[in-house]
Amino acid sequence: MIYIQLTYKRPPKSIINILDNHTTNIKAQATIELKKKYIDDTSNIWTQLRFFFEGCSNSKCWISEASESVSLHDVDHFRPKKKVVKLDKKLKCQELERSDWELGYWWITYNWKNYRLMGQIPNRCFKKNYFPLKYGTKEATLPTDKISLETPLLLDPTVKGDVSLLNYDLNGKVIPAFSSREDNWKNLRAEISILLYGLNDEKLIKARKKTISRCIKIIKRTNSVFKELQSITNKRSRQYIYLRKIFSDYCSDLSLLVSIDEEFSATAKATILSHNYIWIKKYIPFT
Numbered sequence: 077m078i079y080i081q082l083t084y085k086r087p088p089k090s091i092i093n094i095l096d097n098h099t100t101n102i103k104a105q106a107t108i109e110l111k112k113k114y115i116d117d118t119s120n121i122w123t124q125l126r127f128f129f130e131g132c133s134n135s136k137c138w139i140s141e142a143s144e145s146v147s148l149h150d151v152d153h154f155r156p157k158k159k160v161v162k163l164d165k166k167l168k169c170q171e172l173e174r175s176d177w178e179l180g181y182w183w184i185t186y187n188w189k190n191y192r193l194m195g196q197i198p199n200r201c202f203k204k205n206y207f208p209l210k211y212g213t214k215e216a217t218l219p220t221d222k223i224s225l226e227t228p229l230l231l232d233p234t235v236k237g238d239v240s241l242l243n244y245d246l247n248g249k250v251i252p253a254f255s256s257r258e259d260n261w262k263n264l265r266a267e268i269s270i271l272l273y274g275l276n277d278e279k280l281i282k283a284r285k286k287t288i289s290r291c292i293k294i295i296k297r298t299n300s301v302f303k304e305l306q307s308i309t310n311k312r313s314r315q316y317i318y319l320r321k322i323f324s325d326y327c328s329d330l331s332l333l334v335s336i337d338e339e340f341s342a343t344a345k346a347t348i349l350s351h352n353y354i355w356i357k358k359y360i361p362f363t
Contacts, residue, residue, distance in 0.1 A: 077231065077275075078342065079239045080138050080193075087128045087188055095121065095186040102185060103219065111182045112158050122151045122191055129193035134337035137195035138233040139273050143339050146283050147195030154192050154232065155181040155223070156205040163208050169268060171208035171229065172215060180205075183219040192233060202274030206230070231269040241266045242275075244346040246292075248284035250275040287340040291333060291347040298326035302355050327359045334362060 086092070098118055105111040126149060129138075136143055158180040163171055184190045194203070209215060210227035231238040241262050243253040252266035270276060301323045308316045333344035345362055 077139055077233050077239050077242050078133060078136065078141055078336065079236045080132050080233050081236075082132070082189060082234055085132055087125055091124060091128075092188065095188055098186040099183070102182060108179065108182070115157055115182065115185050118186075121186065122153075122188075125188060125191060126151050126193070129191065133193060136337075136339060137198065138193045139198045140195050140275060140280050141340050141342055142195050142197075142280060142283060144195075146279055147197040150194050150196055150199045152192045152194040152199045152203065153181070153185065154190050154207075154230075155184060156207050157182055157185040159205055160207050161205040163206065163268075167268070167271070169208065169229070169264065170211045172211050172213055174209075174215060175217060179217060181216070181223075184223070189234075197277050197279065198273040198275065201277070203230075203272050206272050208268065208272075229265055229268045230272060231265055238265075242269070242342075244284065244343045246288055246347060246350060248281040248288060248343070284340050284343045287333070287343050288347050291330070291344050294326055294329050294333075295348060295351050295353070298323065298330065298355070299351075299353050301326065302353070327355075330360050334360065 098121060102111050102114050105114050129151060130149065132138075135149075137147065137149060140147070159178045160174060160180060162174075162177060163169055181190070208229040210229060213227040214225040215221075216223045216226055231241055233239060241253050243251050245251050250270050252263045252270070254262040254266070256263040274280075301319055305316065305319050305323060308319070310316060330344075330348060332338060334341050334348065338344065348356060348360060349362075
């Protein structure tokens with residue numbers, strides 16, 4: 077998952093105006109059934125923002141960090157527009173019992189701040205219409221209700237603190253950054269999000285493993301060259317200058333892998349930081 081800061085990024089004014097007009101129109105629909113029909117009839121509207129959202133993440137899924145080589149992209153409604161699906165009891169997670177599961181968040185269907193760029197694997201195969209809320213939290217059911225008072229279980233890529241609740245192991249899997257003993261709530265949110273976003277789908281794990289393998293190869297080569305440099309006393313010798321250039325090139329390769337625009341950069345960062353070499357934090361810039 078990558079942090080997407082939407083504060084200073086806004087879609088074209090012309091599209092926002094169109095979305096605002098649809099918000100006005102859907103509020104004018106007399107019944108929930110008519111509102112849902114209106115949504116179905118205008119389902120091509122939010123897809124117009126796909127290229128804008130891809131520009132916010134260098135065409136990476138905000139949830140999985142995968143490019144379209146792994147999964148084509150959708151513009152997902154973070155809060156489901158027409159209905160919310162209850163969690164499977166097998167998850168053994170207590171969520172808020174909604175007053176009406178068939179209601180959904182229809183009034184923000186055309187609010188661009190509710191959209192998230194997601195690969196079709198995490199969106200269509202896993203998240204679907206799930207949106208669990210913390211048990212005991214407030215629930216928004218009307219346009220006049222404050223959504224900010226809700227406490228979602230799902231992690232949100234537009235919230236910086238949420239992104240830090242996920243980590244990555246060397247087997248290509250996404251894992252919680254906190255154990256249940258360290259912080260039960262943070263662990264629960266991470267565990268539920270990993271499941272509902274399908275972050276450990278086989279295709280994603282396979283793709284992450286390629287990044288991990290590449291990182292480890294470069295790390296080993298870099299560390300080997302670093303050791304040679306440390307053993308050379310004459311810092312002006314040709315050998316030292318030559319090895320210094322190789323070391324710099326390897327560090328540049330690793331820096332590129334952790335660049336926010338690179339596919340699976342969070343996986344690369346976790347892989348590199350799992351190696352306790354003194355040169356890593358000194359020469360590799362982490363954002």
